[in-house]
Amino acid sequence: MPELRRDPIIGRWVIIAVERARRPKGMRAGSSLAGEKECPFCEGKEAMTPPEIFAIRREGTAANTPGWQVRVVPSKTPFLKIEGQITHRGKGLYDVINGIGAHEIIVDTPQHIENIAELDEVQIAKGIACWVDRFKDLDRDERFKYVQVYKNYGSPGGTLRHARSQLIATPITPKRIKEELRGAKRYFDYHERCIFCDIIRQETSQEVRVVADADGFVALTPFASRFPFETWILPREHSCDFSRMGVESRLRLARMIKKILSKMRDGLDDPPYHFVLHTAPFRHAKAKAGYWKTIEDDYHWHLEIFPRLTHSAGFEWGTGFYICPIAPEEAAKFLREVEGP
């Protein structure tokens, strides 16, 4: 069973693989890159994955057979285990939770395509529909506090070149999310306004950092970007929880994602990228009462996309102080001018 350990100084939780520890040999960066062997995420290879949890498929087709458009399966090598009760224990100064959680793979397409920028918006929207469905389902599990949806594209250690996103449900709220939640709450307590809405207002009136603004979604390069060409996509309409998006909004979000990822592919020479969805944590009965009193009003879900263009160095890791070699205004201008799809 993996463990979740809390840093006693700053409170960060870390997942530690206690059981199947990797030995030093198997660990040089990028060494996990497998050759192009048979892809378990392609149509027809359903038996190569654990049984599916959810799929959007042609009527009349059975689970774990061809005929699907998007498919969700448990990770074969999960960071966290789904079975068991959560137990908290102390170990001297330290806090430990057993590593309970969900780790699922959302396969974006039955075809062997790596970048979702190549898919059409209807197909991308189906992937988003999976996020929503899985999010709502995991929300019913009171052991979990947060669901993290993320995607890694083209990173050197990536093993299979088939478009997919991943989802992790955790019994804790990760640190970056907590910081954002606290920052947003502090702002709201004082101003009684959502800081993200204020950012959207300021950015869309100044326009220097806006990459695209269409159909109720704004894509911008944040004022204090950590990474070159970092881009956020935010819904114009205030909402703390992405899972409330209707079919129409999902399609419009898909269109914006396609636009931004295509601009990055064409303008930045097809860079690897990561993207992460930040949304409000679960607010079911077991979550801390009181803490979330204003969350509906103070938090605003969004997507963060980071193309991987620089190696972050010791300075960034050690300080949390990032050096961004291009001003976000320049980055936005450049991305705006790249022809869209």
Next chain:
Amino acid sequence: MTQLRRDPIVGRWVIVEDERPWRPKDFGVCPHAYEEITHCPFCAGNERMTPPEIAAVRPTRSAPNTPGWKVRVVPNRFPALQIEGELDRQGVGLYDRTNGIGAHEVIIETPEHAKDLPDLTYDDVRMVLETYAGRSADLQRDKRFKYMMLFKNYGTEAGATLDHNHAQLIALPMIPKNVLEELDGAAAYYEYRERCIFCDILRQEEEEKERVLDENETFTAFCPYVSRFPFEMWIMPRQHKEFFCYSAPQELDALARILKDTLTRMRRTLNDPAYNFIIHTTPNDGREHPEYHWHLEIMPRISRIAGLEWGTGLYVVPTPPEVAARYLKETK
């Protein structure tokens, strides 16, 4: 001039290159090799290729900017921050910005091109550490600088752009976010228990022993219980010490021994990995910080940091620190 910008949501400061922004084509996508250079500016004999030196260890009293040195400090040719000027804090609507004022120095740790700290003698490593401490203490006199960040990038995966072994010192006009978090956490602990949390961690680690790699009269090296990276290692003074830069000569001597040995273990266990190390020390903000305890963090860059870690700060560590410590201890 660069700018410092504060994220309005989480309060993180970022240095933004405003004057000479990189163009998209300047970003080689994850380059795996150093640029070919025929003359390394950090090698003995090429002193004129760097800006004039700020300090150097010259046992033979040779003239500045000539060969004969063991350790040499020069300004960074492409500084992230500039030494002259005022901060000029400004609000831009919601946002905060200041000018990028600070110091950015390069500490060349050896005149020989292909050597890293484990290849040097204990004595040479001590001279390097004395230089780190001396430069930090000197910059600390400038009250504009609130934090001295000493760090080292070894290997391209760790962000090094020149393969000649060097460390860097950046004097910052504000306390960086990770250190602030450590300070806040340590202060909350101190307020309640009137003890330093780092001293307590050390006591627990020394008692449990399974994560301890090495110790001498002054320092302990261990893999922290909550490592973010596989084979992460910390070296910490066993006595409560707030500032690295005021370390006594015999302390730096003990640090040289444990640092060289620890880096040697890492090199042998992990087959000469890329790595970063960082010295976390008490800020120079004019306040008392009895809660803080300086330490050195070593992070081998052997696992991939992907979307999950970047986006959420949730790290997945494939080798528990207990296991890592065992491998490292078995190597001498």
